Amino acid sequence: GENVEQHPSTLSVQEGDSAVIKCTYSDSASNYFPWYKQELGKRPQLIIDIRSNVGEKKDQRIAVTLNKTAKHFSLHITETQPEDSAVYFCAASMGGKLIFGQGTELSVKP
Amino acid sequence: ETGVTQSPTHLIKTRGQQVTLRCSSQSGHNTVSWYQQALGQGPQFIFQYYREEENGRGNFPPRFSGLQFPNYSSELNVNALELDDSALYLCASSLQGDGNQPQHFGDGTRLSIL
Numbered sequence: 001g002e003n004v005e006q007h008p009s010t011l012s013v014q015e016g017d018s019a020v021i022k023c024t025y026s027d028s029a030s031n032y033f034p035w036y037k038q039e040l041g042k043r044p045q046l047i048i049d050i051r052s053n054v055g056e057k058k059d060q061r062i063a064v065t066l067n068k069t070a071k072h073f074s075l076h077i078t079e080t081q082p083e084d085s086a087v088y089f090c091a092a093s094m095g096g097k098l099i100f101g102q103g104t105e106l107s108v109k110p
Numbered sequence: 111e112t113g114v115t116q117s118p119t120h121l122i123k124t125r126g127q128q129v130t131l132r133c134s135s136q137s138g139h140n141t142v143s144w145y146q147q148a149l150g151q152g153p154q155f156i157f158q159y160y161r162e163e164e165n166g167r168g169n170f171p172p173r174f175s176g177l178q179f180p181n182y183s184s185e186l187n188v189n190a191l192e193l194d195d196s197a198l199y200l201c202a203s204s205l206q207g208d209g210n211q212p213q214h215f216g217d218g219t220r221l222s223i224l
Contacts, residue, residue, distance in 0.1 A: 044200070096165065096166045097168065102152050
Protein backbone atom coordinates (compact mmCIF):
# COMPACT_ATOMS: atom_id res chain seq x y z
CA GLY A 1 0.00 0.00 0.00
CA GLU A 2 0.89 3.67 -0.05
CA ASN A 3 2.98 4.31 3.01
CA VAL A 4 5.66 6.64 4.40
CA GLU A 5 7.52 5.61 7.53
CA GLN A 6 9.29 8.32 9.54
CA HIS A 7 11.85 7.94 12.33
CA PRO A 8 12.45 8.86 15.06
CA SER A 9 9.12 9.98 16.50
CA THR A 10 10.90 12.24 19.00
CA LEU A 11 14.37 13.75 18.89
CA SER A 12 16.09 15.86 21.51
CA VAL A 13 19.37 17.66 20.76
CA GLN A 14 21.51 20.34 22.33
CA GLU A 15 21.64 23.73 20.68
CA GLY A 16 24.37 23.74 18.03
CA ASP A 17 24.19 19.99 17.40
CA SER A 18 22.89 18.41 14.20
CA ALA A 19 19.56 16.63 13.81
CA VAL A 20 18.70 13.94 11.28
CA ILE A 21 15.21 12.64 10.46
CA LYS A 22 14.73 9.67 8.15
CA CYS A 23 11.82 8.52 5.97
CA THR A 24 11.17 5.53 3.77
CA TYR A 25 8.43 5.28 1.15
CA SER A 26 6.67 2.40 -0.55
CA ASP A 27 5.99 3.57 -4.11
CA SER A 28 9.00 3.43 -6.42
CA ALA A 29 7.17 5.81 -8.81
CA SER A 30 7.25 8.64 -6.24
CA ASN A 31 9.24 11.58 -7.57
CA TYR A 32 8.53 14.52 -5.24
CA PHE A 33 9.49 14.67 -1.56
CA PRO A 34 8.67 17.77 0.54
CA TRP A 35 9.42 18.42 4.21
CA TYR A 36 7.14 20.47 6.45
CA LYS A 37 7.67 22.11 9.82
CA GLN A 38 4.65 22.50 12.08
CA GLU A 39 4.82 24.56 15.25
CA LEU A 40 2.20 24.04 17.93
CA GLY A 41 -1.18 25.34 16.79
CA LYS A 42 0.14 26.53 13.43
CA ARG A 43 -0.05 25.45 9.82
CA PRO A 44 2.51 23.06 8.29
CA GLN A 45 5.15 25.15 6.53
CA LEU A 46 7.11 23.87 3.55
CA ILE A 47 10.80 24.14 4.44
CA ILE A 48 12.51 22.23 1.65
CA ASP A 49 11.65 19.76 -1.10
CA ILE A 50 13.53 17.50 -3.49
CA ARG A 51 12.71 15.80 -6.77
CA SER A 52 13.80 12.37 -7.87
CA ASN A 53 16.31 13.64 -10.43
CA VAL A 54 18.41 15.18 -7.63
CA GLY A 55 20.29 13.35 -4.88
CA GLU A 56 20.80 16.22 -2.48
CA LYS A 57 19.54 19.75 -1.93
CA LYS A 58 20.69 22.33 0.58
CA ASP A 59 19.23 25.58 1.87
CA GLN A 60 21.33 27.30 4.52
CA ARG A 61 21.24 25.07 7.63
CA ILE A 62 18.88 22.45 6.21
CA ALA A 63 19.58 19.78 3.62
CA VAL A 64 17.70 16.82 2.22
CA THR A 65 19.19 13.67 0.68
CA LEU A 66 17.37 11.13 -1.46
CA ASN A 67 18.28 7.52 -2.23
CA LYS A 68 15.80 6.31 -4.86
CA THR A 69 17.21 2.81 -5.00
CA ALA A 70 16.66 2.28 -1.29
CA LYS A 71 13.48 4.41 -1.30
CA HIS A 72 14.53 6.60 1.57
CA PHE A 73 15.19 10.28 2.13
CA SER A 74 16.48 12.28 5.06
CA LEU A 75 16.36 15.78 6.52
CA HIS A 76 19.52 17.20 8.04
CA ILE A 77 19.52 20.31 10.22
CA THR A 78 22.91 21.67 11.24
CA GLU A 79 23.74 24.15 14.02
CA THR A 80 20.30 23.68 15.58
CA GLN A 81 18.67 26.58 17.38
CA PRO A 82 15.80 26.63 19.92
CA GLU A 83 13.49 28.05 17.22
CA ASP A 84 13.98 24.83 15.24
CA SER A 85 11.87 23.07 17.91
CA ALA A 86 8.70 21.83 16.17
CA VAL A 87 7.14 18.75 14.58
CA TYR A 88 8.64 17.87 11.22
CA PHE A 89 6.78 15.86 8.57
CA CYS A 90 8.15 14.18 5.49
CA ALA A 91 5.90 13.39 2.54
CA ALA A 92 6.09 11.57 -0.79
CA SER A 93 3.97 11.96 -3.91
CA MET A 94 2.02 8.80 -4.74
CA GLY A 95 -0.63 8.56 -7.41
CA GLY A 96 -0.95 12.33 -7.66
CA LYS A 97 -1.33 12.92 -3.92
CA LEU A 98 0.99 13.52 -0.98
CA ILE A 99 1.35 10.80 1.65
CA PHE A 100 2.75 12.07 4.95
CA GLY A 101 4.87 10.40 7.58
CA GLN A 102 3.77 10.35 11.21
CA GLY A 103 6.00 13.23 12.24
CA THR A 104 9.11 13.82 14.37
CA GLU A 105 8.93 16.07 17.40
CA LEU A 106 12.27 17.88 17.54
CA SER A 107 13.28 19.56 20.77
CA VAL A 108 16.38 21.79 20.78
CA LYS A 109 17.62 22.48 24.30
CA PRO A 110 19.50 25.75 24.92
CA GLU B 111 0.43 37.43 -2.93
CA THR B 112 -2.53 36.17 -0.87
CA GLY B 113 -1.94 32.97 1.07
CA VAL B 114 -4.32 30.08 1.75
CA THR B 115 -7.17 31.03 4.06
CA GLN B 116 -9.65 28.74 5.79
CA SER B 117 -12.90 29.34 7.65
CA PRO B 118 -14.10 28.91 10.27
CA THR B 119 -11.08 28.48 12.60
CA HIS B 120 -13.01 26.43 15.15
CA LEU B 121 -16.29 24.55 15.05
CA ILE B 122 -18.21 22.42 17.53
CA LYS B 123 -20.85 20.00 16.26
CA THR B 124 -22.75 17.01 17.61
CA ARG B 125 -22.92 13.49 16.22
CA GLY B 126 -25.13 13.15 13.14
CA GLN B 127 -24.89 16.80 12.12
CA GLN B 128 -23.43 18.10 8.88
CA VAL B 129 -20.60 20.60 8.44
CA THR B 130 -19.12 22.72 5.62
CA LEU B 131 -15.57 23.98 5.74
CA ARG B 132 -14.20 26.58 3.33
CA CYS B 133 -10.83 27.25 1.74
CA SER B 134 -9.53 30.04 -0.47
CA SER B 135 -6.49 29.03 -2.48
CA GLN B 136 -3.32 31.06 -2.85
CA SER B 137 -3.55 33.47 -5.79
CA GLY B 138 -2.50 31.78 -9.02
CA HIS B 139 -3.12 28.25 -7.70
CA ASN B 140 -5.75 26.07 -9.40
CA THR B 141 -5.53 22.98 -7.19
CA VAL B 142 -6.83 22.45 -3.66
CA SER B 143 -6.14 19.36 -1.54
CA TRP B 144 -7.90 18.59 1.74
CA TYR B 145 -6.32 16.74 4.65
CA GLN B 146 -7.47 15.48 8.04
CA GLN B 147 -4.92 15.74 10.85
CA ALA B 148 -5.73 13.90 14.05
CA LEU B 149 -3.86 14.88 17.20
CA GLY B 150 -0.26 13.66 17.09
CA GLN B 151 -0.56 12.33 13.54
CA GLY B 152 0.50 13.40 10.08
CA PRO B 153 -2.02 14.91 7.65
CA GLN B 154 -4.12 12.28 5.85
CA PHE B 155 -5.21 12.98 2.29
CA ILE B 156 -8.98 13.25 1.84
CA PHE B 157 -9.27 14.42 -1.78
CA GLN B 158 -8.01 16.93 -4.30
CA TYR B 159 -9.78 19.31 -6.67
CA TYR B 160 -8.18 20.50 -9.88
CA ARG B 161 -10.00 22.93 -12.15
CA GLU B 162 -13.35 22.20 -10.43
CA GLU B 163 -13.09 18.40 -10.78
CA GLU B 164 -12.23 15.81 -8.13
CA ASN B 165 -8.72 14.66 -9.00
CA GLY B 166 -7.98 11.87 -6.56
CA ARG B 167 -9.40 10.60 -3.31
CA GLY B 168 -7.96 9.03 -0.20
CA ASN B 169 -9.45 6.34 2.01
CA PHE B 170 -12.42 8.33 3.29
CA PRO B 171 -16.13 7.36 3.08
CA PRO B 172 -18.57 9.07 0.66
CA ARG B 173 -19.99 11.21 3.47
CA PHE B 174 -16.86 13.32 2.91
CA SER B 175 -17.53 15.35 -0.24
CA GLY B 176 -16.27 18.53 -1.78
CA LEU B 177 -16.59 21.23 -4.36
CA GLN B 178 -14.31 23.63 -6.17
CA PHE B 179 -15.58 26.89 -7.59
CA PRO B 180 -14.51 28.81 -10.71
CA ASN B 181 -12.28 31.08 -8.57
CA TYR B 182 -10.58 27.84 -7.31
CA SER B 183 -11.85 28.22 -3.75
CA SER B 184 -13.15 24.98 -2.29
CA GLU B 185 -15.52 23.46 0.25
CA LEU B 186 -15.31 20.27 2.27
CA ASN B 187 -18.64 18.84 3.38
CA VAL B 188 -19.00 16.10 5.96
CA ASN B 189 -22.38 14.46 6.60
CA ALA B 190 -23.52 12.30 9.51
CA LEU B 191 -20.67 13.45 11.75
CA GLU B 192 -19.03 10.85 13.98
CA LEU B 193 -16.90 11.31 17.10
CA ASP B 194 -13.81 10.16 15.15
CA ASP B 195 -14.24 13.08 12.76
CA SER B 196 -12.85 15.36 15.47
CA ALA B 197 -9.59 16.67 13.98
CA LEU B 198 -7.82 19.59 12.35
CA TYR B 199 -8.90 19.93 8.71
CA LEU B 200 -6.28 21.46 6.50
CA CYS B 201 -6.46 22.59 2.94
CA ALA B 202 -3.45 23.17 0.73
CA SER B 203 -3.22 24.81 -2.66
CA SER B 204 -0.77 24.23 -5.48
CA LEU B 205 -0.16 25.14 -9.11
CA GLN B 206 -0.98 21.76 -10.65
CA GLY B 207 -2.93 18.66 -9.73
CA ASP B 208 -0.18 16.11 -10.29
CA GLY B 209 1.01 15.91 -6.69
CA ASN B 210 4.48 17.01 -7.72
CA GLN B 211 4.16 20.70 -6.96
CA PRO B 212 4.74 22.50 -3.64
CA GLN B 213 1.57 22.59 -1.56
CA HIS B 214 0.97 25.52 0.77
CA PHE B 215 -1.32 25.03 3.73
CA GLY B 216 -3.91 27.17 5.44
CA ASP B 217 -4.21 27.46 9.22
CA GLY B 218 -6.90 24.78 9.31
CA THR B 219 -10.30 24.37 10.89
CA ARG B 220 -10.40 22.65 14.28
CA LEU B 221 -13.55 20.50 14.31
CA SER B 222 -14.80 19.04 17.58
CA ILE B 223 -17.64 16.52 17.66
CA LEU B 224 -19.54 16.10 20.92
